[in-house]
Amino acid sequence: MPEGRGEDLFEQRVEKAKRLRERGIDPYPPRYKPTHTAEAARALYTQHELAGDAHPSDIISIAGRIVALRPMGKAAFIGLLDGGDKLQVYLKKDELGDAYDLLKELDFGDFIGAKGKLFKTRTGEITLEAAEFTLLAKALRPLPEKWHGLQDVEKRLRQRYLDLISNEEARKIFVIRSKTVSAIRRFFEQRGYLEVETPVLVGVAAGASAKPFITHHNALDRDLYLRIALELSLKRLVVGGMNRVYEIGRVFRNEGLSFKHNPEYTLLESYEAYADYQDIMSMVEQMVESVALEVLGTTKVTHDGKEIDLKAPWKRLDLRQAIKDTSGVDFEDYPDGHELANKLREMKIEVDRGDSRGRLIDKLLSTYVEPTLIQPTFLVDYPLDMSPLAKKKQDNPRFVERFEGFAAGMELANAFTELNDPIDQMERLSEQERLSKLSADGETDRLDEDFVTALEHGMPPTGGLGMGIDRLVMLLTGQDTIREVILFPQLRGK
RNA sequence: GGGCCGGUAGCUCAGCGGUAGAGCACUUGACUUUUAAUCAAGGUGUCGAGGGUCCGACUCCCUCCCGGCUCACCA
Numbered sequence: 001m002p003e004g005r006g007e008d009l010f011e012q013r014v015e016k017a018k019r020l021r022e023r024g025i026d027p028y029p030p031r032y033k034p035t036h037t038a039e040a041a042r043a044l045y046t047q048h049e050l051a052g053d054a055h056p057s058d059i060i061s062i063a064g065r066i067v068a069l070r071p072m073g074k075a076a077f078i079g080l081l082d083g084g085d086k087l088q089v090y091l092k093k094d095e096l097g098d099a100y101d102l103l104k105e106l107d108f109g110d111f112i113g114a115k116g117k118l119f120k121t122r123t124g125e126i127t128l129e130a131a132e133f134t135l136l137a138k139a140l141r142p143l144p145e146k147w148h149g150l151q152d153v154e155k156r157l158r159q160r161y162l163d164l165i166s167n168e169e170a171r172k173i174f175v176i177r178s179k180t181v182s183a184i185r186r187f188f189e190q191r192g193y194l195e196v197e198t199p200v201l202v203g204v205a206a207g208a209s210a211k212p213f214i215t216h217h218n219a220l221d222r223d224l225y226l227r228i229a230l231e232l233s234l235k236r237l238v239v240g241g242m243n244r245v246y247e248i249g250r251v252f253r254n255e256g257l258s259f260k261h262n263p264e265y266t267l268l269e270s271y272e273a274y275a276d277y278q279d280i281m282s283m284v285e286q287m288v289e290s291v292a293l294e295v296l297g298t299t300k301v302t303h304d305g306k307e308i309d310l311k312a313p314w315k316r317l318d319l320r321q322a323i324k325d326t327s328g329v330d331f332e333d334y335p336d337g338h339e340l341a342n343k344l345r346e347m348k349i350e351v352d353r354g355d356s357r358g359r360l361i362d363k364l365l366s367t368y369v370e371p372t373l374i375q376p377t378f379l380v381d382y383p384l385d386m387s388p389l390a391k392k393k394q395d396n397p398r399f400v401e402r403f404e405g406f407a408a409g410m411e412l413a414n415a416f417t418e419l420n421d422p423i424d425q426m427e428r429l430s431e432q433e434r435l436s437k438l439s440a441d442g443e444t445d446r447l448d449e450d451f452v453t454a455l456e457h458g459m460p461p462t463g464g465l466g467m468g469i470d471r472l473v474m475l476l477t478g479q480d481t482i483r484e485v486i487l488f489p490q491l492r493g494k
Numbered sequence: 495g496g497g498c499c500g501g502u503a504g505c506u507c508a509g510c511g512g513u514a515g516a517g518c519a520c521u522u523g524a525c526u527u528u529u530a531a532u533c534a535a536g537g538u539g540u541c542g543a544g545g546g547u548c549c550g551a552c553u554c555c556c557u558c559c560c561g562g563c564u565c566a567c568c569a
Contacts, residue, residue, distance in 0.1 A: 009504055009520060009538095068529075075526035092526060108519075121527045145505035145518050147530050152505085154561050166505095210568060255568045256495095265569075350566070404569095411569055468569055491561085 013140045016105045020135065025102070027138040032113045034063040038080065038087035045118040045126045054120060061115035062087055062128055063136060065165065066108055067146070076103055077127070080112070084171050088127040089114045095131060102135070108146075109139030160487055173485055176295055177473045181248060183291040184268060184469075191283075193244040193270060198233035200226055200250070206448040207231035207389070209432075211254040213263075226252035230269040231389065231464065232451040235418060238271050239459045246270035248469065259481040260410055263490050266469040271418070275463035277401045280415045281378055284405055284465065285312035288376070288412075292476060302478045303408040306374055310475075314376040314405070319365070322379055326368035331361050331383065332398075356435050358386030373406035382416075388428040388445050390416035405467075408475055415465040422455035 017027040036044065041062050048056040067086065068079025074093035079086055089112075093100040106112065114130040121127050144150035149166040156163040156170070163170045185195065203222075205212030207229030217224050227233075230247050237245045251267045272279070289312045292299045299311040324330045327347070334340035337357035344351050349363055361383055369379065382402040384392060390400035405413035419425050429447040436446065473485040483489035 012520075068531095070528050070531050071525090072528065072531075073525040075528085077528045077531085079529085088529085090527070094526075119527095121529090123527075123529065125527090125529070127527080142504050142519060147518065148506040150505075151507095152501095152561090155505095208569085251569095253568060256566080258568085259563095261568060267569085352567090414569075466569085471569070 009142050010140055013107060013138065016107070017138045017140070020102075020105055020138070025135060027135055029134070029136060032063055032134060032136050034061045034082075034113055036060045036062050038062055038064060038082035038085035041087055041118060041128065042085070042126050045120070048118075049120070056118055059115065059117060059131070060128070061113055062089070063111065063113040065139075066106060066110050066112060067143070067165070069106065069108055071103060074100070078106075078112070078114075080114075081165065084168070084175065088121075088125055089116075089133065090119075090121070090127045090129045091133065092129070095129065096133070099132065102133075106135070107139060107142075109141070109143045111136035111139075154491070157483060157489055157491055170484075173473070173477045173479065174487060176477050177485055179295045180291055180473055180476060181266075181469065183294040184248065184287065186294075187287050187290060188244075188246050188270065191244065193246050193272075194242060196234070196237060196242070196245050196247050197249070198227075198230060198237075198247060200252075202227050204446050204448040204450075206429075206446040206451065208253075209445050213252050213254045228253055229466070230267060231466070232448055234269055234271050235459060235462070235464070236451065236454045238273055238418075238462050239454045239457055243273040243460075244271070257490060259483075260471060260474075262470065262482050262486055265482070265486075268467045268469055269465060271462055271464045273460040273462050276417045276461065277403055277415055277463055280463040280465050281316075281380075281403055281405075282312070284378075284413050284415065284467070285314045285376070288312075288405075288472070291472075296476060301475055303374075303475060304480060306408075308375055308407055308475070310376055310407070314378055316378045316380055316403075319369075319379045319381055320383075320399075322369045323361070323364050326372060327364050329364060331357075331364065337385075354435075356385060358383065362386055370406060370411065371409045373409060376405065376407040378403045378405050387416065388432050389419055389425075391419045391421075392424075410471055410474070411468075412471050412475070413465060413467040415463065418459070418462040418464045420455060420459040420461060422452055425455055426452050 020027050041060055044058065044060065045056065062080065062082060064080030064082030064087065066078055067081045068077070070077040076091045078089045078091065080089055091100060091103060112133055113136050114128055114133040116129045116131040118126060118128055144162055144166045150156050150162050188195065201215070201224045203224060205225035205228045208231070210228045212225040212228050215224055215226065228251055230249055230251065234245055234247060246269065248266060248268050250264050252264045254263065255261065257263065288310050289299055292301070292310045299309055301308050301310065320330065320332065329343060331340060334343055337360065340357055340360045341351045341355060344360055344363060349367060351360065380403045381393065381399050382390070384398050384400055387400045387402050390402040393399045393401055400416060402416035404411055429445065429452065432445045433447045470482050470485050474480070474482060477485060479485055
């Protein structure tokens with residue numbers, strides 16, 4: 001072996017694997033069946049201990065990745081990471097004889113299995129004293145540094161497995177994410193909802209205003225889009241008599257990245273016949289409260305140093321009033337888009353040529369109101385201009401029955417009483433198409449004529465909801481960037 | 495895309511005109527209850543890439559690549 005050449009951390013380990021093979025030891029044996037996980041072993045010991053037995057006689061086996069290695073001559077402690085839990089193994093030459101020498105060929109990162117009895121060390125750590133141990137998989141590359149862990153953001157995200165191995169916080173976040181999604185599923189199931197799956201590849205990217213990704217189907221020789229929303233598919237199902245449906249699915253928006261935007265993200269949408277937006281509003285606050293309790297055991301979370309209480313009921317604010325209070329502008333004083341655009345320019349808000357009135361109101365909202373919404377809040381009753389799929393308010397047709405839910409200064413949910421008048425829907429989507437051709441970026445909702453045809457067959461009064469799962473998880477885990485709650489977020493380059 | 499900050503050993507970082515550093519990891523040895531084990535000894539390297547200035551560049555200048563933060567668009 002070359003004497004201590006640095007590049008050969010890898011080579012050294014390949015050599016070790018080779019030496020093991022020469023000794024008849026397979027560095028990658030096909031299977032190993034531990035009797036216990038690290039967690040179960042710990043529980044087992046605690047159970048015996050409570051019964052007054054500090055030296056249980058059970059012979060058990062565990063397996064895991066070596067994350068600590070403290071050899072002390074003729075004995076050694078090895079810390080194993082198994083799933084999210086750690087358990088220590090104690091190896092003794094007295095006990096193991098020649099097999100003990102195998103220790104020399106072990107490294108941080110290797111997987112081993114060990115079989116023996118549990119005991120507690122003099123410092124109180126539950127430990128498995130190995131009567132035998134087995135190499136399960138040799139690691140050829142070194143793990144990140146044990147004390148500081150892996151800090152390099154790019155490396156953490158591109159090689160997420162390293163992040164998961166060395167940063168416990170990262171593991172916890174994704175456990176919470178998983179539990180959140182299953183708590184949401186239980187919530188809907190209890191309310192008699194059906195979970196469905198609808199197409200990702202669609203002929204028209206409609207249901208929201210966002211730029212789609214375009215792809216091509218070869219056999220059909222036709223461009224298709226990746227969906228930007230679930231809405232129109234799900235409403236077709238309501239037309240078809242599926243009265244309570246939801247989908248948790250990935251949607252794709254061909255737009256910039258930021259701390260709260262990833263080009264593909266997980267959207268929950270639900271539709272309930274014979275519900276209206278008020279019903280949906282109470283459902284949202286109940287859902288978030290119950291999910292938080294189930295997943296975290298509390299409704300209180302911390303975000304950016306501030307405590308946020310997700311407990312229902314949430315505050316309700318009238319949108320128009322909230323914008324007026326924070327910006328001083330009553331957008332109803334500016335019924336014409338051009339006048340409102342001029343007003344915004346006066347206020348030093350950047351305005352693009354072709355911004356619709358709805359778009360301008362949205363700018364007021366996100367500039368003045370959104371940052372102030374730290375505690376969970378519903379903004380209620382949106383102007384018609386920014387909501388082409390929502391039903392008009394009966395007492396004021398310039399507004400629609402729509403709300404959005406906010407917390408930590410972020411939009412979390414968007415919901416409305418669904419527009420089910422096909423003639424009105426056709427007009428409003430046609431108007432969007434017209435605006436789309438005027439606007440600089442083409443980001444308006446698109447007309448999906450087939451969807452309107454579905455409405456023409458009759459859709460019952462329906463309340464619908466959209467909620468960003470990633471952002472909900474950010475809130476629940478106190479993370480301030482979306483990348484920390486997505487296992488493999490989109491990065492620049494490569 | 496614009497502005498600001500950064501890229502040095504496997505990892506975490508220092509050095510910022512005078513010939514490359516620390517801790518951890520690694521290698522060798524000692525050590526039979528350790529906890530970031532300890533003790534002794536040893537080698538870590540295209541200092542992101544290319545060009546320039548200079549007697550001399552990791553250090554200064556230019557270009558490019560990669561990343562972070564931020565602004566703009568979007569949920």
